[in-house]
Amino acid sequence: MNSAKVVKVEPKKLLPEIYKQLEAIVGPEWISEDRAIVEGYSRGLMVPTDISPKHAKDPTVLPACVMLPGTTEEVQAIVRLCNRYEVPITPYTNGQMFVTPTTSGTVCIHFSRMDRIMEINEKNMTATLQPYVSYNALQAEAMKKGMWNGGTPLATGICKVASQFAGAGIWQTDLKYGTLSRNIVSVKMVLPDGDILVTGSAGQPGTENFWEYSPGPDIIGLTRSSLGTLGLVTEITVKLHTWVGGSSFPEDVGHPSINTYYEDVEKKRFDRPPAPERHRIYWLEFPDYDSEIEALYKIAHSGIGIGLNATGAYSLYYCSQTTEMTNQRAEEEFFFPWNCYVMLAGISSEKQLEYEEKVLKQIARETKGKFLSEEYKPEVLDALAPWSQDCIRHVTGMRMCRGGWSGFVIPIGRISMAKKHSVIWCKALEELGETHITDRGGCGSTPMIYVVNRGHFMYSETDNYPQTHADPNGLDKVLEYLIYSHTASIKERIAGMGAAIAAEPFTSFYPEIGPNTNMFLRKVREAFDPKGIYAPGRRVYTKEEFEKVPMEVVGLINKHREKFSLPAVKAE
Numbered sequence: 001m002n003s004a005k006v007v008k009v010e011p012k013k014l015l016p017e018i019y020k021q022l023e024a025i026v027g028p029e030w031i032s033e034d035r036a037i038v039e040g041y042s043r044g045l046m047v048p049t050d051i052s053p054k055h056a057k058d059p060t061v062l063p064a065c066v067m068l069p070g071t072t073e074e075v076q077a078i079v080r081l082c083n084r085y086e087v088p089i090t091p092y093t094n095g096q097m098f099v100t101p102t103t104s105g106t107v108c109i110h111f112s113r114m115d116r117i118m119e120i121n122e123k124n125m126t127a128t129l130q131p132y133v134s135y136n137a138l139q140a141e142a143m144k145k146g147m148w149n150g151g152t153p154l155a156t157g158i159c160k161v162a163s164q165f166a167g168a169g170i171w172q173t174d175l176k177y178g179t180l181s182r183n184i185v186s187v188k189m190v191l192p193d194g195d196i197l198v199t200g201s202a203g204q205p206g207t208e209n210f211w212e213y214s215p216g217p218d219i220i221g222l223t224r225s226s227l228g229t230l231g232l233v234t235e236i237t238v239k240l241h242t243w244v245g246g247s248s249f250p251e252d253v254g255h256p257s258i259n260t261y262y263e264d265v266e267k268k269r270f271d272r273p274p275a276p277e278r279h280r281i282y283w284l285e286f287p288d289y290d291s292e293i294e295a296l297y298k299i300a301h302s303g304i305g306i307g308l309n310a311t312g313a314y315s316l317y318y319c320s321q322t323t324e325m326t327n328q329r330a331e332e333e334f335f336f337p338w339n340c341y342v343m344l345a346g347i348s349s350e351k352q353l354e355y356e357e358k359v360l361k362q363i364a365r366e367t368k369g370k371f372l373s374e375e376y377k378p379e380v381l382d383a384l385a386p387w388s389q390d391c392i393r394h395v396t397g398m399r400m401c402r403g404g405w406s407g408f409v410i411p412i413g414r415i416s417m418a419k420k421h422s423v424i425w426c427k428a429l430e431e432l433g434e435t436h437i438t439d440r441g442g443c444g445s446t447p448m449i450y451v452v453n454r455g456h457f458m459y460s461e462t463d464n465y466p467q468t469h470a471d472p473n474g475l476d477k478v479l480e481y482l483i484y485s486h487t488a489s490i491k492e493r494i495a496g497m498g499a500a501i502a503a504e505p506f507t508s509f510y511p512e513i514g515p516n517t518n519m520f521l522r523k524v525r526e527a528f529d530p531k532g533i534y535a536p537g538r539r540v541y542t543k544e545e546f547e548k549v550p551m552e553v554v555g556l557i558n559k560h561r562e563k564f565s566l567p568a569v570k571a572e
Contacts, residue, residue, distance in 0.1 A: 010062075026078075041108045044095060049503075065108070079193075087533065088532075089106065089232075098227045101535075111160075126210065126239060128236070134159060151177050151180075168410070175305055182453075186201070187223070191231045245345075268382075278346040283372040285369065285377075286338040286368060295367035313445070316402075318400050337446060343392075409481070421442065421462065424485055487566065502517065557569070
């Protein structure tokens with residue numbers, strides 16, 4: 001008989017008088033402290049700091065209650081009340097990362113009711129959205145008017161434009177349009193004290209909402225990628241661009257059915273859409289890493305195309321319809337290790353497509369690139385079919401056949417920096433051991449590379465996919481991967497680990513960044529959130545929070561800092 005004591009995990013509840021006041025703001029149907037409800041908001045999907053506490057039965061991650069406001073005014077009233085009683089708050093949209101409470105007794109604000117496209121301005125080519133509007137909803141409406149926002153992340157059905165403002169905002173068409181951060185006109189946010197901040201020209205009374213800057217400091221730059229710790233975005237205005245791909249955008253030629261899924265896979269009944277009108281996608285293979293890097297530079301600098309990326313291991317699980325297929329293709333090295341895909345668009349005319357194709361073919365000849373075609377590796381080209389539309393609007397992202405995505409290493413640098421990233425990743429694999437076969441992407445093959453702004457810089461991505469059902473320690477290993485890679489990159493002077501998102505425990509334990517960005521961000525936090533109620537400790541620790549970091553985490557970080565000849569970090 002197992003005599004181990006069972007510990008009952010209970011969330012910390014709000015005082016009844018506080019709960020009643022919150023209920024009066026949104027109404028009883030839009031607030032709940034029911035255990036079944038709050039459990040659903042106690043675990044993120046992607047990063048160890050969102051997942052491990054749940055596995056450890058840490059009661060901190062259980063919200064005291066969940067609220068669904070419907071307007072900016074309701075959000076403001078909630079924040080003012082929480083500020084008065086010093087009740088912590090965490091925002092929630094799609095639940096992917098950096099969403100779980102960091103402190104007991106947290107009010108979780110879920111924006112699912114705020115899902116309206118408030119305006120599409122055809123003359124100024126902008127769209128104003130509430131925080132729960134997804135990328136595919138924005139695209140569907142904008143494309144009817146001959147416009148689109150210029151790019152999407154994976155899984156556009158769940159990814160929200162406003163939540164990407166709080167994170168990275170990487171798109172597959174970054175080559176031409178840049179990341180989300182370069183396409184923001186303004187944001188409206190509720191600050192931790194309950195004040196409302198409007199950025200850009202819209203912040204000046206009587207001025208139109210058309211320009212991202214305004215007199216004074218660049219507040220968008222200060223608050224972007226703040227992980228919801230400096231303000232809750234309730235409206236965001238983004239730039240739109242000319243779209244020539246057609247007013248309707250069918251998701252696919254077919255849809256998978258649960259009842260006949262494996263038969264549908266075998267007979268290829270879905271995931272084979274045509275490219276949008278006046279758009280073409282080309283796949284190239286290269287004999288080695290250097291040839292791929294040279295081609296990426298030349299294509300980016302030529303001025304052609306709207307998207308330029310290398311896929312790495314992403315093609316394994318993105319283009320495989322079953323887990324067995326993913327694993328088999330990884331074992332067989334089905335996809336060529338050095339590759340890229342290029343998206344061309346005839347925005348001005350069909351002749352633009354013809355010209356850009358000629359330029360691309362010339363660059364391929366110069367860099368020993370070979371196009372996949374009906375004559376060369378048609379089976380691989382056929383397998384890559386899901387990218388034909390998903391480079392514009394991702395529809396298979398949530399069906400990717402992979403393990404749990406729990407760790408991502410995304411440095412930023414020149415295109416050639418990808419090779420340094422690969423060296424670090426290979427050493428991490430050698431020392432720590434892989435969590436799954438698809439961890440090998442980026443070691444012996446290209447990492448996922450997003451080329452941005454005609455090659456001024458790029459994001460390079462490698463990931464862990466632990467099978468936590470088979471390896472209970474997989475999440476611990478992922479955290480060590482993140483620490484190892486972060487520390488090695490600091491030593492190698494590689495910028496922007498984690499897509500340049502400042503998040504703990506990395507912010508405070510790597511003062512080399514900035515230097516001392518952690519101290520600056522601490523001052524910013526004190527200015528914006530003096531009572532420390534907005535997701536405390538998520539982006540940067542206070543001195544008191546830093547001193548409470550578990551010793552096992554401190555020891556692990558300092559172990560790797562010592563490995564790379566960096567001094568140990570202690571609470572100041």
